[in-house]
Amino acid sequence: MxxxxxxxxxxxxxxxxxxxxxxxxxxxxxxxxxxxxxxxxxxxxxxVKENIVLNIIVDEGAKEADVLQFQKELNANPAIKSTQYVNKEIAAKNLTQDLGEDFVNFLGYNPLLSTVDVYLKADYANNKSIDALKAQISKNPAVKEVIYQSSLIDMxxxxxxxxxxxxxxxxxxxxxxxxxxxxxxxxxxxxxxxxxxxxxxxxxxxxxxxxxxxxxxxxxxxxxxxxxxxxxxxxxxxxxxxxxxxxxxxxxxxxxxxxxxxxxxxxxxxxxxxxxxxxxxxxxxxxxxxxx
Known part of the structure; x- marks a missing residue:
């Protein structure tokens, strides 16, 4: 028991x-x-933040060597994660693939400009930091314009x-x-x-x-x-x-x-x-x- x-x-x-x-x-x-x-x-x-792109439109008269030097300076910036230089020929080739037809032959010239795509570090992906960076970048003579979607970044x-x-x-x-x-x-x-x-x-x-x-x-x-x-x-x-x-x-x-x-x-x-x-x-x- x-x-x-x-x-x-x-x-x-x-x-x-x-x-x-x-x-x-x-x-x-x-x-x-x-x-x-x-x-x-x-x-x-x-x-998501680090895939927001700033498009730097390169001045048409800028030499490629100057643009590449400018890209090196951008890569050294602590706010920037990476950059990608896209010259006008590559841009035309990419757009042709997207459209499915050769628009350069149709127009008789390439209307596109070279760009430097800038990807920021997450901590700097806000309009205040981007405005300060834009002002700094715009001083370079190789830069024609800096484009980014302010409303998208806020959202x-x-x-x-x-x-x-x-x-x-x-x-x-x-x-x-x-x-x-x-x-x-x-x-x-x-x-x-x-x-x-x-x-x-x-x-x-x-x-x-x-x-x-x-x-x-x-x-x-x-x-x-x-x-x-x-x-x-x-x-x-x-x-x-x-x-x-x-x-x-x-x-x-x-x-x-x-x-x-x-x-x-x-x-x-x-x-x-x-x-x-x-x-x-x-x-x-x-x-x-x-x-x-």
Whole structure:
């Protein structure tokens, strides 16, 4: 009869441990996915900003050597990520391919001008920085005109700021909910062992002695849950990359690693702290309060 009771208690404990790990895994998986969304949203924002083009129209009388020297000067500018020189012959060839007919032969001359396409770094992709850069670039005698879409840049920045605020607010709310869910899961697991905790206290065990094994087991469960969540998340990412190969453009392995390590850290830290607080609560209670 005693063996049956011990076996039944052991099965019950294992069930509680498994359900705890499962619950924590789901919460950490949600946090990990949100973390990746935040990281990818930032990288996507930078990618969009750094693909906004400033077209520098080259003066028709400028020598190509002077234009190439000017391009080198542009590449040395800290606000500029890269540049591309497109001479009038290449521009005509590209336009001919787009139109599907040779407009140069039709007109009898090439009306296009050479250009230098400028791609800015994300931090400088705003109208204030671009206006200052435009004023600087326009001083060069090889430059005829600088063209960029001011309204498009404003719209991109406004939309990115709005989306970033929404995602950040959602992230804070989900983090609070996640912490509460993990804490409640741990409290329920400790509640089922409240009589064991009080029994250990009654036979003379110190509070730290009682807390320590519970905290260590909880930290282990947090680690296991985090590892499972990381594996699932990696599987989701692998599948997403197979379906959308272009997503690799947004991948930043340093930030990706930080997200995965954060999942592990959160899993261990919250479970350990919640367990310590829950055990301390039952150590403070009187015996008759355990039945409430």
């Amino acid at each position: 005693e063996e049956f009771e011990v076996s039944d208690a052991s099965k019950k404990t294992k069930t509680i441990y498994i359900s705890t790990i499962f619950s924590i895994t789901l919460v950490l998986l949600m946090l990990g996915m949100l973390g990746l969304i935040l990281v990818h949203a930032k990288n996507l924002s930078n990618y 991109v920045n406004q939309n990115i700021n709005t989306i970033s605020l929404i995602i950040l607010a959602f992230a804070v709310i989900l983090l609070v909910i996640s912490v509460a869910l993990i804490n409640n899961t741990i409290r329920l697991a400790i509640y089922s062992q409240r009589f064991l905790i009080k029994s250990m206290q009654l036979v003379g065990a110190t509070k730290n002695f009682i807390r320590k094994p519970f905290v260590l087991v909880a930290a282990l469960h947090g680690l296991i849950a985090a590892i499972i969540a990381v594996i699932i998340l990696l599987g989701i990412l692998y599948y997403a990359q197979k379906q959308i190969p272009e997503i690799i453009i947004l991948r930043n392995y340093t930030e990706f690693g930080i997200v995965l390590l954060s999942m592990v850290g959160i899993g261990i830290f919250i479970t350990a702290i919640s367990t310590a607080l829950s055990v301390s609560k039952y150590l403070r209670l009187k015996i008759y309060d355990l039945y409430r």
